[in-house]
Amino acid sequence: MNRRGFLSKTSLAALSAAIGTEIFYGAQIPAGYRLIAEQDPDLFARYHKDRDMVILNKRPINIEARAHLLNDDVTPERCMFVRNNGKVPVELQAENWELLIDGESVRQGRSFSLEELKTTFPHYSYNLTLECGGNGRSEFDPPAKGNQWTVGAVSCATWTGVRLRDVLREVGIKQDAVYVGYHAADLHLSGDPRKEVISRGIPMAKAMQEETLLAFEMNGKPIPEIHGFPLRLVAGGWPASVSGKWLKGLSVRNQVHDGPKMESPSYRVPCDPVAPGTEVADENMCIIESMPVKSLITYPRTGAVLETGRSLRINGHAWAGELQVKEVSYSIDFGATWQECTLDKPVNRLAWQNFRAAVTFPSEGYYEIWARATDSRGVSQPMVLPGWNPKGYLNNACHRIAVKVV
Amino acid sequence: MKKRSSKKEGNSQYRMMILAGFIVIFTFLSILVILTMDALEESQPQEVLVRDPERIENGIHLRTGLKAGEGMEAVIRHCTPCHSASLVTQNRMDAAGWESTIRWMQETQNLWDLGEDHELVVRYLTREYPVESKGRRQALKNIEWYSLDGQNP
Numbered sequence: 001m002n003r004r005g006f007l008s009k010t011s012l013a014a015l016s017a018a019i020g021t022e023i024f025y026g027a028q029i030p031a032g033y034r035l036i037a038e039q040d041p042d043l044f045a046r047y048h049k050d051r052d053m054v055i056l057n058k059r060p061i062n063i064e065a066r067a068h069l070l071n072d073d074v075t076p077e078r079c080m081f082v083r084n085n086g087k088v089p090v091e092l093q094a095e096n097w098e099l100l101i102d103g104e105s106v107r108q109g110r111s112f113s114l115e116e117l118k119t120t121f122p123h124y125s126y127n128l129t130l131e132c133g134g135n136g137r138s139e140f141d142p143p144a145k146g147n148q149w150t151v152g153a154v155s156c157a158t159w160t161g162v163r164l165r166d167v168l169r170e171v172g173i174k175q176d177a178v179y180v181g182y183h184a185a186d187l188h189l190s191g192d193p194r195k196e197v198i199s200r201g202i203p204m205a206k207a208m209q210e211e212t213l214l215a216f217e218m219n220g221k222p223i224p225e226i227h228g229f230p231l232r233l234v235a236g237g238w239p240a241s242v243s244g245k246w247l248k249g250l251s252v253r254n255q256v257h258d259g260p261k262m263e264s265p266s267y268r269v270p271c272d273p274v275a276p277g278t279e280v281a282d283e284n285m286c287i288i289e290s291m292p293v294k295s296l297i298t299y300p301r302t303g304a305v306l307e308t309g310r311s312l313r314i315n316g317h318a319w320a321g322e323l324q325v326k327e328v329s330y331s332i333d334f335g336a337t338w339q340e341c342t343l344d345k346p347v348n349r350l351a352w353q354n355f356r357a358a359v360t361f362p363s364e365g366y367y368e369i370w371a372r373a374t375d376s377r378g379v380s381q382p383m384v385l386p387g388w389n390p391k392g393y394l395n396n397a398c399h400r401i402a403v404k405v406v
Numbered sequence: 407m408k409k410r411s412s413k414k415e416g417n418s419q420y421r422m423m424i425l426a427g428f429i430v431i432f433t434f435l436s437i438l439v440i441l442t443m444d445a446l447e448e449s450q451p452q453e454v455l456v457r458d459p460e461r462i463e464n465g466i467h468l469r470t471g472l473k474a475g476e477g478m479e480a481v482i483r484h485c486t487p488c489h490s491a492s493l494v495t496q497n498r499m500d501a502a503g504w505e506s507t508i509r510w511m512q513e514t515q516n517l518w519d520l521g522e523d524h525e526l527v528v529r530y531l532t533r534e535y536p537v538e539s540k541g542r543r544q545a546l547k548n549i550e551w552y553s554l555d556g557q558n559p
Contacts, residue, residue, distance in 0.1 A: 190516035
């Protein structure tokens with residue numbers, strides 16, 4: 001590398017980092033290119049996020065909730081986590097938005113305008129749990145790379161749209177269809193306009209479920225920009241990365257979709273369990289489908305100090321991917337004994353379920369309240385970390401909060 | 407005489423007030439410092455807009471949040487154009503881990519050949535962001551205690 005190139009790259013890096021936005025594309029920005037630094041963007045204000053939300057990364061934007069921010073039955077925009085792999089598309093416009101449906105297994109490719117989708121097919125609304133596959137990654141040992149999510153990369157909002165299956169039936173699908181892959185409008189971090197950032201998808205069976213939507217509304221309003229405006233594929237109960245934002249295209253494939261981040265180790269775990277730290281060959285890594293059973297105590301916020309003799313109301317949510325949660329228990333003695341919580345039915349399939357309990361403490365002191373959910377097949381959350389995997393997915397270890405009785 | 411002593415009294419009252427003022431301000435500042443230290447310990451460093459892009463405080467390069475040390479400039483040069491340094495500072499890997507992450511980005515994410523800087527970058531990353539053991543479950547940390555009274559009917 002010559003001195004000149006070196007220098008321009010240095011100042012470029014400095015500038016792009018300083019203005020916090022995307023001015024970069026490779027090393028070939030012409031010498032003397034002038035960049036005007038703007039204000040440090042206030043992501044909370046820009047994307048309507050609660051200031052208690054935690055920013056993991058400003059470029060690309062990755063923000064998680066803290067447990068107590070998720071207390072609502074329906075997660076508001078303000079408290080919904082953001083997991084971006086690339087840059088948010090610029091100048092999103094609903095008016096001329098088109099969705100192209102193609103692939104080996106469609107009879108004939110065709111595109112729909114957003115307006116056509118809305119007027120041709122019936123609308124449905126569901127509360128759908130979306131959890132990032134890497135939620136809880138920060139706890140794995142040895143550490144797994146990527147954004148270090150703690151507990152807050154999960155949400156359950158009301159999504160409104162048309163059923164993917166209605167649209168696929170209208171287009172006409174061949175017998176050999178295996179998978180539906182999505183294509184999105186986000187931009188690669190390197191600035192390369194030809195490079196797809198992430199293009200994942202779902203098997204036909206999931207695509208044909210009645211709750212799998214091409215959604216245009218979240219919580220009764222157009223989907224917020226950072227959550228996929230104006231159109232998003234939403235498939236609840238699976239890693240949220242299958243719910244492609246800024247949806248521009250769907251490919252109906254006669255094989256498992258092979259877009260970026262479908263390959264190992266992305267969103268895959270060892271097909272058979274491995275010892276922590278093991279290197280796993282690509283062919284022994286399996287795609288994550290349904291997310292495992294999990295729960296979160298959303299009230300009170302951890303750190304509550306209360307007077308002795310009074311009972312403490314706790315509440316939270318539990319979910320189990322494709323399954324239903326059949327029981328939630330809590331423990332104040334590190335799992336030595338468990339008490340059952342009251343558990344509501346989900347408002348619809350794939351929505352999280354609310355639980356609550358009144359907790360009493362035998363004496364003054366430091367306590368932790370642990371919650372443990374059990375799914376309809378009798379599988380519970382582990383109290384320690386579940387099986388280690390190279391990318392740190394699927395940590396569904398029990399959530400706990402600290403309480404002091406004085 | 408009387409006048410003088412009252413003046414003296416006024417003076418000492420004045421001094422007391424200044425002293426009290428100092429104590430209040432000092433306490434307030436200490437609390438502020440402790441609070442911000444806590445916050446710093448807890449939160450992941452983020453890139454911020456600062457007047458002096460080279461400024462380093464307490465061993466942290468303010469603009470990027472990277473730890474100061476030999477090789478940091480190379481890391482800023484090669485590792486912050488596409489994404490913020492938070493993807494570096496959030497992660498802990500051994501040399502093989504950092505190597506394979508870099509290789510993965512070169513093969514799939516348009517990262518260039520680091521040339522002469524390659525070793526310097528890997529050495530910096532392995533030294534400043536090494537693997538740390540956490541066990542099967544860590545103790546709860548950084549608990550902010552608050553009184554629940556009156557909030558829990």
